Amino acid sequence: MIARTSAFAVGxxxxxxxxxxxxxxxxxxxxxxxxxxxRRVRVTAQLVTTSDGSHLWSERYDRELTDVLVLEDExxxxxxxxxxxxxxxxxxxxxxxxxxxxxxxxxxxxRYYFARGTPEALAQAKACYERAIARNPNSALAYxxxxxxxxxxxxxxxVPRTRHSx
Numbered sequence: 455m456i457a458r459t460s461a462f463a464v465g466x467x468x469x470x471x472x473x474x475x476x477x478x479x480x481x482x483x484x485x486x487x488x489x490x491x492x493r494r495v496r497v498t499a500q501l502v503t504t505s506d507g508s509h510l511w512s513e514r515y516d517r518e519l520t521d522v523l524v525l526e527d528e529x530x531x532x533x534x535x536x537x538x539x540x541x542x543x544x545x546x547x548x549x550x551x552x553x554x555x556x557x558x559x560x561x562x563x564x565r566y567y568f569a570r571g572t573p574e575a576l577a578q579a580k581a582c583y584e585r586a587i588a589r590n591p592n593s594a595l596a597y598x599x600x601x602x603x604x605x606x607x608x609x610x611x612x613v614p615r616t617r618h619s620x
Contacts, residue, residue, distance in 0.1 A: 475504020482510065484533065493519050499529055501536060511536040557589035561596045568603060579603055 464474050471483055486499040500512035513532060517525045564582030567575040580603055586596035 471502050471507050472504055480504060482537070490519070495519055495522065495525070497525060497529065499533065501533065554590045557586045557593055557596070560586035560589065561593065561599065564596070564599055564603075568599065568606075576603065576607065 461478065464477050467474075469477065471485075475481065475483060481504055483502050483504055484499065485502055486497060488498075489496045495517055497515045497517075498512070499515075501510040502508070503510055511533070513529075515525055515529060560582045564579045564586065567579035567582060570576075580600065583596050583600040583603065586593055587600065590596070
């Protein structure tokens with residue numbers, strides 16, 4: 455996904471969809487327009503392939519202005535559904551996050567022990583979080599929970615003081 459500001463900057467250049475796709479390094483671009491007349495709004499949205507400029511999907515939505523947020527959700531859902539169809543099986547698998555089941559189980563077990571709150575349970579929670587991190591060093595949840603545990607222990611005075619030499 456490209457940042458909105460980057461997409462808008464390229465969009466203002468007036469480039470052909472193929473040139474814009476090359477600059478943004480994307481395979482599909484969402485184009486659209488919004489027109490208002492009185493209390494009604496018409497939104498037209500279309501997905502365009504950047505390799506050849508062909509339309510993958512196009513839809514027109516006419517609504518009362520009171521339904522704008524509902525309309526936004528409807529359009530986003532329609533685009534997401536269309537993109538899901540366009541993604542091949544290999545791409546879908548590549549986009550799926552890789553979850554280490556044992557690391558996640560250790561994290562969940564740590565949350566269980568942390569919630570119990572006894573000194574013994576807190577020690578077990580720490581061991582579980584460290585086990586989760588050892589299995590998956592990219593586990594933000596495990597690091598966050600370990601930090602929360604250290605904060606909790608420090609705040610409630612359950613951590614022995616360390617002596618600092620000057």
